[in-house]
Amino acid sequence: MRQITSTQNPQVKAWKKLQTRKYRQQSGQFLVEGHHLVEEALKQAGRVEELLLVEGQPVPAGSAGVALTQISPEVMKAIADTETPQGVAAICKMQEEATVLASGQRFLLLDAVQDPGNLGTMIRTADAAGLDGVILGEGCVDPYNPKVLRSAQGSHFHLPLWHQPLPEAMAALARRGVPVFGSALRKAVPFQQIQAQPGFALIMGNEGSGVSDALLDQTQSNLFIPLYGQSESLNVAIAAGILLYHLRG
The missing domain is CATH 3.40.1280.10 (SPOUT methyltransferase, trefoil knot domain)
Structure with a gap:
């Protein structure tokens, strides 16, 4: 498990850009926040690329084999769209065009x-x-x-x-x-x-x-x-x- 505590980390800056439509489309990724959305994402195999957890948060069920990064509360607040983040987020892959x-x-x-x-x-x-x-x-x-x-x-x-x-x-x-x-x-x-x-x-x-x-x-x-x-x-x-x-x- 890697750890990121600084909001100046280049990876954090990349996660923050996922709040913009342009970067989501460029990267093919999006970020979900909160226990419920992360749990739903994990139920679909292959959709979650990385789990982000604030220290002390339990690892969600179904996350075996998914990359896990521990982040500071400051980092979570920097990348989150909500006022009071729940301490768990996930980087997910966008769907492929459906047939x-x-x-x-x-x-x-x-x-x-x-x-x-x-x-x-x-x-x-x-x-x-x-x-x-x-x-x-x-x-x-x-x-x-x-x-x-x-x-x-x-x-x-x-x-x-x-x-x-x-x-x-x-x-x-x-x-x-x-x-x-x-x-x-x-x-x-x-x-x-x-x-x-x-x-x-x-x-x-x-x-x-x-x-x-x-x-x-x-x-x-x-x-x-x-x-x-x-x-x-x-x-x-x-x-x-x-x-x-x-x-x-």
Whole structure:
């Protein structure tokens, strides 16, 4: 086990850069913090490259064969995104681009979702609903953003996530006969009119502007959720949960 106590150590500076999207993409790595996320990462073989522990923290289960580095509380605070780090973190490998689109039956497609909390919640909901993957179109926030990781609560390690132009993904699904549903406030039908589907894809859109018209024009049907109170709209992550579970049946 190696030890690093100085925040000026070159390795610490490299870990700190994992808080930026550019360096995550360059390195193919991301950092997760806290006992729960580290435990979930360790359950997927080969995803954790290195464990970082503050002295006194127990070694997590499932870490046999993983490189272990003991760091000082100062180093943990320097590399962490949270105000009060739990004393355990992991350097993880990003997923490779998925091939599940060729065989999976249920997908969530995201069009320019920009809020990290919303993206993480939708990834978590897709995981809970048993979907086969989440496809991120242009304009989406980085799925390895620390706030996305915390909101998803480990679901990054449970289902495939990948970037792909949504028209391309929709065309591939159409060739396989998988219906694609959009979510919209206008020119749409109440979601209750659509029955549960053995296979489907659902597109959710940007928090302010929704799904682009160009994509809505290519769907099999567009759905809206009736509002019975005075609110003008539902949060996109809440709406995704309602629609996914309805279509899932």
